[in-house]
Amino acid sequence: MRTFVLETGFGLDNLVLRERETPMPGPGQVLLEMRTASLNYRDLVVVAGGHGRAVRPPLVPLSDGVGIVVETGPGVRDLAVGDRVAPAFYQHWQGGAPPDDLEAGRLGGPLDGVLASHCVFPESGLVRVAEGLSNAEAATLPCAGVTAWSALSEPWPLRPGESVLIQGTGGVALMALALARRAGARTIVTTSSPIKAARLAGLGADLVIDRNATPDWARAVREATGGRGCERVLELGGAATLNESVKAVRTGGTILLIGNVTGSMAELFLPLVLTRRITLHSVSCGSRQAFQALMDALAAGGIRPVVDRVFPFEEAHEAFRTLEKGEHFGNICLSLSQDPSR
Known part of the structure; x- marks a missing residue:
């Protein structure tokens, strides 16, 4: 598998492309072949080393993405190979009041994020993507989309x-x-x-x-x-x-x-x-339950996330620089698939 990782420190100069062994899903987990990731302002802060002492290298950045289930581990019941899913920003917040260790469950710091060709997630931390959304549109939802939903619901x-x-x-x-x-x-x-x-x-x-x-x-x-x-x-x-x-x-x-x-x-x-x-x-994003509510609302049609530009995987550094300039309109995404048709 291919992944970008903050290997020895913070800063874009330390964000390097590496080949790693593809992980295997354990009990209750699934392996995703990632399709697209989306960048948020938070990711700039993480890469710069400004997101607190709990976020340390080595780290795979980015929280927002979408992928296809390619393998399931023992005990997985609700997902199957071929399902298109997106990981929740907070992997351990299912719903209700936020847990006391809320910050510990965030993708893209302190947990490894989605800037990789393959990722393993617990089934409980994933949401099926609504039909009709492109991979880039769906990739914008876990943090940016859920934050907007929560801001209008709370x-x-x-x-x-x-x-x-x-x-x-x-x-x-x-x-x-x-x-x-x-x-x-x-x-x-x-x-x-x-x-x-x-x-x-x-x-x-x-x-x-x-x-x-x-x-x-x-x-x-x-x-x-x-x-x-x-x-x-x-x-x-x-x-x-x-x-x-x-x-x-x-x-x-x-x-x-x-x-x-x-x-x-x-x-x-x-x-x-x-x-x-x-x-x-x-408002700090929201729970998996909030993510599911947003996805259900989008499944009804009539709303599509705005994608400004999709960069190739290899141009991750340029995607970060473009986000930092602040001239974009909507979301900046990265294609994570080696097949440009996906």
């Missing part, structure tokens, strides 16, 4: 007629836009360029705000909502955008803390949060 489901503010044009943002529209919500999306703004409008966003043209975008959000603000804000930016999100959310509304692209240390003006009864709710 701490309670988004309701028809509510306004939701979504930041950016990455995989989480665009899946959230599609899901929010299906739920009957009014969607407001911020972006950084007129080209991306036009594409967002084409995807059905009710209002698109170019942050460069409108620096005080929180005021624009409030004006567009009759001075109230949005019921729900998907805060994907981090330190540089959090205070504006507080201004953009309505009294009694909820800010879903998802990303930290612009920084991890934020100064927050607490009186605006306290006196307006704003809820800050963190």
